[in-house]
Amino acid sequence: MSTLLIQNGHVIDPANDIDAPNDILVRDGKIVQIGKGLSVDADDVIDAAGLVVCPGLIDIQVHVREPGREDKETIETASMAALAGGVTSIVAMPNSAPAADNQTVIEFVIKRAREVNLVNVYPTGAITSGQKGDSLAEINEMKRSGAIAITDDGVDVQNEVVLRRAMEYAKTCDILLMSHCEVDNLTDSGVMHEGWVSTQLGLPGTPAVSEDLAVQKNIMLAQMTGARLHLLHNSTKGAVSAIKAAKAAGANNITAEVSVQHFALTDEECFGYNTNAKMYPPLRSRDHVDAIVEAIKDDVIDAFTTDHAPHIEPDKLEPFKHAAFGSIGLETSFAVMNSYLVKAGHISLSKGISKMTNGPAAVARLDKGSLSVGADADITIFDPDENWTVDAKQSFSKGKNCVFDGKELTGKVHYTIVDGHVRFKQGDIIR
Numbered sequence: 123m124s125t126l127l128i129q130n131g132h133v134i135d136p137a138n139d140i141d142a143p144n145d146i147l148v149r150d151g152k153i154v155q156i157g158k159g160l161s162v163d164a165d166d167v168i169d170a171a172g173l174v175v176c177p178g179l180i181d182i183q184v185h186v187r188e189p190g191r192e193d194k195e196t197i198e199t200a201s202m203a204a205l206a207g208g209v210t211s212i213v214a215m216p217n218s219a220p221a222a223d224n225q226t227v228i229e230f231v232i233k234r235a236r237e238v239n240l241v242n243v244y245p246t247g248a249i250t251s252g253q254k255g256d257s258l259a260e261i262n263e264m265k266r267s268g269a270i271a272i273t274d275d276g277v278d279v280q281n282e283v284v285l286r287r288a289m290e291y292a293k294t295c296d297i298l299l300m301s302h303c304e305v306d307n308l309t310d311s312g313v314m315h316e317g318w319v320s321t322q323l324g325l326p327g328t329p330a331v332s333e334d335l336a337v338q339k340n341i342m343l344a345q346m347t348g349a350r351l352h353l354l355h356n357s358t359k360g361a362v363s364a365i366k367a368a369k370a371a372g373a374n375n376i377t378a379e380v381s382v383q384h385f386a387l388t389d390e391e392c393f394g395y396n397t398n399a400k401m402y403p404p405l406r407s408r409d410h411v412d413a414i415v416e417a418i419k420d421d422v423i424d425a426f427t428t429d430h431a432p433h434i435e436p437d438k439l440e441p442f443k444h445a446a447f448g449s450i451g452l453e454t455s456f457a458v459m460n461s462y463l464v465k466a467g468h469i470s471l472s473k474g475i476s477k478m479t480n481g482p483a484a485v486a487r488l489d490k491g492s493l494s495v496g497a498d499a500d501i502t503i504f505d506p507d508e509n510w511t512v513d514a515k516q517s518f519s520k521g522k523n524c525v526f527d528g529k530e531l532t533g534k535v536h537y538t539i540v541d542g543h544v545r546f547k548q549g550d551i552i553r
């Protein structure tokens with residue numbers, strides 16, 4: 123029996139309404155006691171004085187690139203990046219090569235994650251075969267193999283009949299369907315948000331209505347079919363107002379997330395043809411960002427994610443029009459949330475942590491995200507006031523394409539604990 127005592131920290135556990143100084147005792151990978159001034163002889167002790175102790179962060183939208191694009195990222199490097207960001211559980215998107223549209227790929231991801239043994243990795247399966255949007259993938263088989271959701275993320279299912287059938291089938295199998303919302307005909311060749319900045323740069327833009335319409339379509343089909351629908355990376359005024367209306371009308375089968383860059387940054391990051399600011403959905407104009415922040419304050423949003431999307435350098439050295447979409451984010455997401463929402467005075471630290479712990483756990487029905495006695499000891503310990511400057515070259519991720527590169531953030535992860543094992547300590551991965 124191995125024991126770990128975390129002493130003198132300020133514990134924030136939104137699932138249990140805890141926001142106070144406390145000690146935590148871990149034994150054999152489980153939380154066994156939480157309280158003030160625990161006096162126990164433990165094998166290991168962490169002095170968390172001046173630090174915040176919270177449940178391990180959960181990121182339900184991560185592109186791990188394995189199998190198939192191990193040059194961009196692997197389950198191992200994504201796991202290391204996660205640990206450095208205080209993230210103990212990741213949900214892997216199925217747009218690998220080949221796409222995870224059958225049980226063999228799902229089983230491979232689970233097996234690799236077990237071999238790597240750093241963070242919890244939950245695979246998702248594709249909605250349609252090859253993510254081509256035509257025929258349904260082996261949804262039930264993938265669920266039985268361990269897929270926790272289905273999604274064609276990276277693209278959206280354009281055909282409404284296929285989407286309806288997918289939702290009906292997802293409802294029958296009781297599996298979550300995650301939608302990347304976009305109308306391809308409206309997006310067309312757009313490479314950034316359509317607006318004043320795209321005009322200045324002379325780049326083809328994507329109108330916000332491309333996302334708005336797709337979100338509406340997904341919500342309406344979810345209301346009709348009763349499927350559990352999760353809306354990925356919302357970025358527009360129209361998207362969050364549609365979600366707010368649906369929730370107000372009692373649609374408790376619908377959940378929604380925001381990727382942290384979409385409440386933090388605007389399309390002005392694209393100035394200078396900065397390809398690290400090229401992503402999908404695109405960084406939006408200030409009015410959209412403000413609407414996203416309001417939706418977060420109103421609890422319209424259930425979870426924050428990264429949409430961690432690593433690329434090799436040549437993919438981002440292209441002219442803006444041709445560069446790859448996406449930014450890495452696992453190592454910065456907590457600090458971005460802390461800097462742009464908590465320190466900016468929009469929400470409390472407890473609420474921000476909730477959107478990265480019990481919030482996403484509820485969306486994906488993971489038995490994670492709390493510090494309850496008996497729970498798996500997935501714990502993150504951070505300094506909420508420490509300033510640091512992002513240096514993407516130092517990232518554990520294979521991708522160095524970070525839209526926050528060079529920015530100063532507040533909030534630094536000191537320890538990341540998974541299943542009672544300290545896996546990250548003051549900058550180092552521990553195996």
Ligand SMILES: [Zn+2]
Pocket residue numbers: 275276277302354355402403
């Ligand atoms: Zn997406």
